[in-house]
Amino acid sequence: MIRFYIKTYGCQMNERESEALACLLDSLGYMECFREEDADIIILNTCSVREQAERKAIGKAGLLKRLMNDKPNLVIGIIGCMAQNRGKALFEMIPHLSFVAGTEQLHQVPDMIEKALGGKRHLAELGQGEPVYHECPGHKPGGVCAMTSVMRGCNQFCTYCIVPYTRGRERSREIPAIVDEITMLAEQGTKEILLLGQNITAYGLVEAREKGTYTPEISPFAELLEAVNGIPGIERIRFTSPHVRFMNERYIEAICSLPKVCKSFHVPLQSGSDRMLRLMHRGYTADEYLRRIDAIKSRLPEVAFSTDVIVGFSGETQEDFNATRELMKTVGFDMAYIFRYSPRAGTRSAETMADDVPDEVKHERNQILLGDLEEFAEKRNQLFKGRVLQVLVEGVSKRNKERWTGRSDLNKTCNFTPVPGLKEGDMVNLRITRCSANSLSGEVVM
Ligand code: SF4
Numbered sequence: 001m002i003r004f005y006i007k008t009y010g011c012q013m014n015e016r017e018s019e020a021l022a023c024l025l026d027s028l029g030y031m032e033c034f035r036e037e038d039a040d041i042i043i044l045n046t047c048s049v050r051e052q053a054e055r056k057a058i059g060k061a062g063l064l065k066r067l068m069n070d071k072p073n074l075v076i077g078i079i080g081c082m083a084q085n086r087g088k089a090l091f092e093m094i095p096h097l098s099f100v101a102g103t104e105q106l107h108q109v110p111d112m113i114e115k116a117l118g119g120k121r122h123l124a125e126l127g128q129g130e131p132v133y134h135e136c137p138g139h140k141p142g143g144v145c146a147m148t149s150v151m152r153g154c155n156q157f158c159t160y161c162i163v164p165y166t167r168g169r170e171r172s173r174e175i176p177a178i179v180d181e182i183t184m185l186a187e188q189g190t191k192e193i194l195l196l197g198q199n200i201t202a203y204g205l206v207e208a209r210e211k212g213t214y215t216p217e218i219s220p221f222a223e224l225l226e227a228v229n230g231i232p233g234i235e236r237i238r239f240t241s242p243h244v245r246f247m248n249e250r251y252i253e254a255i256c257s258l259p260k261v262c263k264s265f266h267v268p269l270q271s272g273s274d275r276m277l278r279l280m281h282r283g284y285t286a287d288e289y290l291r292r293i294d295a296i297k298s299r300l301p302e303v304a305f306s307t308d309v310i311v312g313f314s315g316e317t318q319e320d321f322n323a324t325r326e327l328m329k330t331v332g333f334d335m336a337y338i339f340r341y342s343p344r345a346g347t348r349s350a351e352t353m354a355d356d357v358p359d360e361v362k363h364e365r366n367q368i369l370l371g372d373l374e375e376f377a378e379k380r381n382q383l384f385k386g387r388v389l390q391v392l393v394e395g396v397s398k399r400n401k402e403r404w405t406g407r408s409d410l411n412k413t414c415n416f417t418p419v420p421g422l423k424e425g426d427m428v429n430l431r432i433t434r435c436s437a438n439s440l441s442g443e444v445v446m
Contacts, residue, residue: 001031002117005039009057010047012240013196014080016147018045021079021106023138028110036067041075041113046082048162050342054082061094068096075116077101079109081166084126085346091122099123103152103167107134131169137181139188144394144425146190150178150224151197155206156243158270159281159349160313160341163198172197172204172220175227186233191425192392193228195239201246219246222254229258235427236392236409237261241268241308245283247292256299264304264334264411265296272327273320276313279353286327293331304410306335309369312362313341314353321365325372334377334410338369374437381412381435388429388445389414395424406430413439419446 004025008018021043022032033039044061047053061078068074077099078090084102091097098116101109105125112123131153139146151172154164182193197203204220228237237260242251244267255261267289271277274285297303309324328336340362343350391406391414398405404418406428416430422444430442 001029002040003031003033003038004041004043004113005033005036006043006045007036007060008045009053010045010049010081012147012194013149013152013198014045014047016149016196017080017106017136019140019147020136020138021045021109023140024106024110024136025113027138030113036064040071040073041077041117042067043077043079043109046078046080048081048085048166049344051344052342054085057082058090058093061090061097065096073117073119075099075113077109077112077116079103079106081162084166085162087126088122088124091124097122100126102126104132104134106136131171133171133173135173135177139181139185141188143185143190144392145192145194146182146185147194147196148178148181148185149173149196151200151203154198155202156199156245156283157281157348159279159353160310160344160347162344162347165346167198170199170202170206172207175224178224179227179231182228182234183231186231189425191234191427192236192238193234195224195228195237197239198241199243199246200239201242201251205246217248217250219248219250219254221246222250225254225258225261229260235260238264238411240266242266243268243283244289244292249295252292252295252299256296262409262411263300263302264306264409266306266308267293268308269324269327269331270308270310271313271316271320272324273316274323276316276320276324279314279349280310281348286323290327290330302410304334304412305331306337306411307331307333308337308339310339310341311365311369312357314349314356316341316357316365325369328369328372329376332376332380333373334380334412336369336373338366338373340366378435378437381437381440384412384432384440385435386432388431389440389442391416391428391430391442393422393424393426393428408440415439415441416444419444 006018046057075098079101083100099112104127108125153168153170155170208214272286343355389408393406397403403415429445431445432440432442434441
């Protein structure tokens, strides 16, 4: 049997696409393995968000050549954002590469593999840049939590971001196709669904414009959430990533009122300074961001927010940084991904703005925000001590085989000692006994 191994870099969209590709190859008689040494076909699913991520994948592909000493016919392919971004130039850097496939060419990978197994090299399928949507719908069976991509691409062109170039323009799947896929997952035992899209709050807007039904008040994403909320067996809905510009009343009302939508929201901020937000081309001000957060807070008894922040963007002054720090304190984020700005070749900021904040200043600002975040998260988590939380059981903890783990509605990781009869996918009540900045510990309440 011919065995394949997929290594995934980057975001959840890439994870989802690796899963779909593995299912596709499995359906064609190939067998997945989990060590590159065992594989006849190695596929790297790559990320382009940072230069560093590309360097890592290129380094890995270079190192794989040594496996060809024992297996001269080894097929090595690169898919995902870096394949789209660098295309055939990868063959010059990695001559032993068999194929590259762009972000919308997953469905063509089996054909390329077949040709590569027949001895062909340097095959490329990169699309023509047209906004197409080829969904490979396969899912690995039995996952309590599953991911579904509902839209791809982004039309925002934030000045630092490569995504619109690697993932193309926004396009969305139809609601019935998404509902069918999630219904099938629910029938197989999935309880929590994570909806994915690079700019998910813009779901369906391009199509609404094409049909002439667009108004600023509509939110096709809210309609999608309502449809998914009605699927029997699905108990929790999460989604990522929204954009403040598209968080209108219709959307806010839906996320706050639909019972299955978890009340833990990721809302990318990037900066708390209006000047930086303008330079980043984010399309909102700090005040508009806060107003959306307040609109959600005012409708819910309890809510958690997480975010993305960039420190040291072009021209960021101490005053700009202070504005970010203040805004983060005002919101009170439970979690944040904080990045030090590094210019990404091919983006507008890399080409037109100086990377003029010294590395040590970026590092210092990063540390300050991490310190604030930890302090807040620790204090916030202490408030859960003694409370009973409903937790979706995900299974044995990766860190301690004696303990099990799950997450609360607010996306808090909760560890506990299992009780007889408990299984993955159960909802369990936990009395929280210990808290840290990163997780909670509790005992099952029968
Ligand atoms: S909205 Fe997100 S994906 Fe789109 S360009 Fe901006 S940062 Fe990139």
